[in-house]
Amino acid sequence: MKAICLYFQVHQPFRLKTYRFFDIGKDDNYFDNHSNAGIIRKIAEKCYLPANKILMDIIRAYPGRFKVAFSISGTALDQFELYAPEVLKSFRELVATGHVELLAETYSHSLASLVSGDEFKKQVKRHIKRIRQLFGVTPTTFRNTELIYSDKIARKVAMMGFEAMLTEGTEKILGPQSPNHIYKSQAAPNLKLLLKNYRLSDDIAFRFSDQSWQQWPLTSQKFIKWLNELPEEQQIVNLFMDYETFGEHQWAANGIFDFLTSLSLELLTSSPFTFVTPTEAIRQLDVRNSLSASNPISWADEARDLSAWLGNELQHDAFDSLYKLKKKVKKCTDKKILNDWKYLQTSDHFYYMCTKDMADGEVHKYFTPYSSPYLAFINYMNVLSDFEIRVTQHLRALRRQREQQLIKKLINDEREAILQPVMADLIVERKIKARK
Structure with a gap:
């Protein structure tokens, strides 16, 4: 079996408005709601809605054969609800086909995994809960922010019960090995790893419209030729990229939607490759080897480390x-x-x-x-x-509130202590009178 795993990251941050020094202490509204709404609406029209329609059309045309995976950050979900509910509806319809897998991640698309185990776990749980509420499914595969991975993070992810995790297929952890296999974490052997084939993924995500690229223009036939030239023992090719590749980073006018359609159809009709979701991949394919990452890796920049953020x-x-x-x-x-x-x-x-x-x-x-x-x-x-x-x-207000509650309780307790003997005497007196 030779498999293709298509995975798309869907993420939009809540961008900050211009916030000056003189605003400190006066303005607690930090986010540029107008700009955020405009950006979401623009990307919805250019990317999310047309790309989702293409995927839905292919799924319906080839029932059970075409499959994809998404991780949608909590910040993106929140903004879809606020500014583009039709996008959320279209993702729900895709998931309802049963051929789209949703992955778990940190709700805020954060770097919490690097600094705080409890905050990391809290955000992942919050994201899983949100996915259940909106889509009625529970993720079993994890994708950390920007595919950040290390042995330490792997242990945390495994302890949360995930079967698999996505990360970058960098030579830093692979050495001479190919990313086109299923691996497992050396630090958490029950956790399977799917590695991005960054060369083939980036051919689409970054180089598709680059006319100075030696392989431009990229066609589906050329791309499938490269896939077919891979050694027979390499079982899976993981094509991981931002979903905004389609229509936003690579414009429709450059033919990116036509490429997505033709590549998918030709792989379905005239290639030995089968589409699988991440969970299907790790359950159907053999593990090649174990991998270790003592230092964190990511899919960002040429260094593929944390330097993009830290x-x-x-x-x-x-x-x-x-x-x-x-x-x-x-x-x-x-x-x-x-x-x-x-x-x-x-x-x-x-x-x-x-x-x-x-x-x-x-x-x-x-x-x-x-x-x-x-x-x-x-x-x-x-x-x-x-x-x-x-x-x-x-916190000061909470402390004052607790102090006031404590004082009130002490006063009540003291009043009760004073009144209790008096009340007891009254009860005895009434009982004596009743006997007479």
Whole structure:
């Protein structure tokens, strides 16, 4: 059996509005609702709705044969509900076919797995609950934010009961081995690993419309030829990419939707490959070997490490400042504070602070709403300063409330202690009178 596993990441952050130093202590609305709504609506029209229709048409035309997987972040789900409910409906219809697998991830698309085991677990549980509520399914495969993986994270994921996890097929953990096999975690042997074939995936996600690329234009026939040239013993090719590849990063005018359709149909009708979901893959295919990652890897940038989010002092300062508040936030009961805490953890905020140049820098510039990483840092830290003030004030209010409740209880207890003997004497007196 030779298999193709198509997996798409669906994620949109709640972007911050311009938040100045003079707003601190005066404005607790941090997010650019107008911009976020406009972006979601635009991407819905350009990507989500047309791409979902294509997938649905293929699923209906080839019942049981065409399969895909998605991980949809909690921040994306929240924004679909707010700004584009028809997108959520179209994803529900896809899942209802039984041929689309939904994966679990951190609700906030956060980096919590790197710093806080309890926060990480809490976010994953929240995401699973949300998936159950909206789609009626329970994920069994996990995909961490940006495919971040390490031995330490693998143990956490395995302890949560997941059967498999997706990550990057980088030589850092593979060495000379191919990503086109099922592996298992050396740190958690019950956890199976599906590795992205980054060369073939990035041919579609990044190079499809690059006319300077030697292989341009990319056609479905050319791509299938490359697949057919893979060694026979390589059982699975994992094509993992952002769903926004279709129509947003690669425009419809460049033929990306035609490519998606023709590639899928030709693989179904004239190739030895079978489409599988991640869970089907790990249950049907043999494990090749075990892999270890002492240092975290990801699918971002050429380094495929954490440097996209934690590669400079700005990012570390913002990241450390955020998670220093974790213990205080855990004591909070204010729903808005807890919701803001959730959205402030989204990895994109740190991605915007990246100061890389060359090819990686160009990718970061494409995604950021800021004119420079320094402005991204300043804006985020202004927001975080106000957030810390709110948390502190809320905890003080809770403390005063508890103190008042304690004082009231002590007064009541003291009053009861004083009145109890008097009441006892009255009861005895009434009993004597009743006997007479």
